[in-house]
Amino acid sequence: MQCHHHDAHRCGSCTLLQVAYADQVSDKEAHCRSLVAAPGLTWLPPVTGPESAFRNKAKMVVAGTVDEPTIGILDAAGEGVDLRDCGLHSPGLQAALPVLSSFVTTARLTPYDIAERRGELKHLLVTEAPSGGLMVRLVLRSQEPVTRIRKHLPALQAALPRLCVVSVNLQPEHKAVLEGPDEIVLTPAETLTMRIGDLDLHLRPQSFFQTNTEVATALYRQARTWVDAVAPASLWDLYCGVGGFALHCAAPGRTVTGIEVSAPAVESAGLSARQARLPGVSFVAADATAYALGVSRAPELVIVNPPRRGIGADLATWLEASEVGHVVYSSCNAESLARDLALMPSLRPVEAVLLDMFPQTRHYEVMVLLSR
Missing domain, CATH: 2.40.50.1070 (OB fold (Dihydrolipoamide Acetyltransferase, E2P))
Known part of the structure; x- marks a missing residue:
């Protein structure tokens, strides 16, 4: 990608602009692998999209x-x-x-x-x-x-x-x-x-959505593939936003509950579920950690897509002690992901994939399937 703003030193936002795109992806995956490692962990091929004109x-x-x-x-x-x-x-x-x-x-x-x-x-x-x-x-x-x-x-x-x-x-x-x-x-x-x-x-105006539509589509597709292979009867989508993971992972006979602190986002997610006529899907406006710690029965699978700080010690400790059999963890910060994984030793990473949501920068998304 060529940029006259970068060449004229007017903008330095694209810190990797002078690095070949294939090398950007390779370096990101190497960084991620150094932080997220486990015996037998299988890395899927990195997911990439266009290196320019990708931001929505x-x-x-x-x-x-x-x-x-x-x-x-x-x-x-x-x-x-x-x-x-x-x-x-x-x-x-x-x-x-x-x-x-x-x-x-x-x-x-x-x-x-x-x-x-x-x-x-x-x-x-x-x-x-x-x-x-x-x-x-x-x-x-x-x-x-x-x-x-x-x-x-x-x-x-x-x-x-x-x-x-x-x-x-x-x-x-x-x-x-x-x-x-x-x-x-x-x-x-x-x-x-x-x-x-x-x-x-x-x-809605204040709702979060992934910046890269093509890679976000692949993100949801991969999560659905993992979830369908596990075939849980019950699933939570914590930090669900407008419901991307929950809606994509809905299936007949499966109870799906999305948890999101933003009430407007929950309203949007519910609208999508009704329009798609998805059975067994509901959404709750609540803090993800407080919700998990306040229920008496855990689901079979949990999806988490937290902000950069990660899920934190309280939720990670709850997941470790719970009966949840599988976790799908989508992260925009591999360092906080690694900290959280260290608190959940019985939930072993079995598959992982790097998704280059942010070409020309050092940022990326990584998603990991954990199995107890």
Whole structure:
């Protein structure tokens, strides 16, 4: 992949850009194998996708002026660097960002000036569905510009016919936090439909979804293969988000329960289950660890897909002491995965696979099947 921003030293986000892609994958797998090792562990071939134009999500800092905004990142001096043509973004995102830049000017959305602590628009968060549909979120300091955004929204929808969901996120605090807790949806549609395999997942503005759609599809497919081979009668999907693993692993005669702390994500997962008419699938809004520690009977198989910090000692200790026969652990941080595995010695890794969700960086996803 060639990038003129990288060559001009405007952006250093792609830390592995000068490393051949095959070597990137090989090095990542070697790193992962050094952390996740067990007698008899079988490593499946790494899962890869395109090394460019793979991102379905753009998280862009807005800087500059209302008449000449920059959409991208900030440099060391706090000045905006425009990355509307970033080669990691899907073609749909690359086409949408210039239109959104024009909308900033039309709606008079003054970019937030960090040094001066004034202005309104902090970030543009844009997600593209496999269908080409778009979700646009504008992170603002206050509600002051919302009336202008509503006024000019029809023109934006005409310029971006694939636009499905538009919302405003409020982040009034002056700190390095991408978004705030409050969301105002400005369109009739509140969810973006992400068609993954033969299932529709419904993504709300603050819901998590994997950045790389092609590799995420392979992730769910591999999890379903492992689960179907084990054929458990009962399954939990902890940290289930909008239900990707739970929905893909549903089967006749199998009870599937997804646990997620975000109530809106649980609502989306339930909608997907109803639309797909999946029997025996339910979702609960709860903390994953608290839920596990609070029940009297464990399922036969547990799927965990935690944030970078891992599942932690409490949940790992519970799994070790439980009657759970198999665990599918999907991790974006092999170091926290290794720490958690050390607390579950009776759950032995039997198969593992590296999924290169983030080409051009040192980050990756790894998924492991554990058997007691």
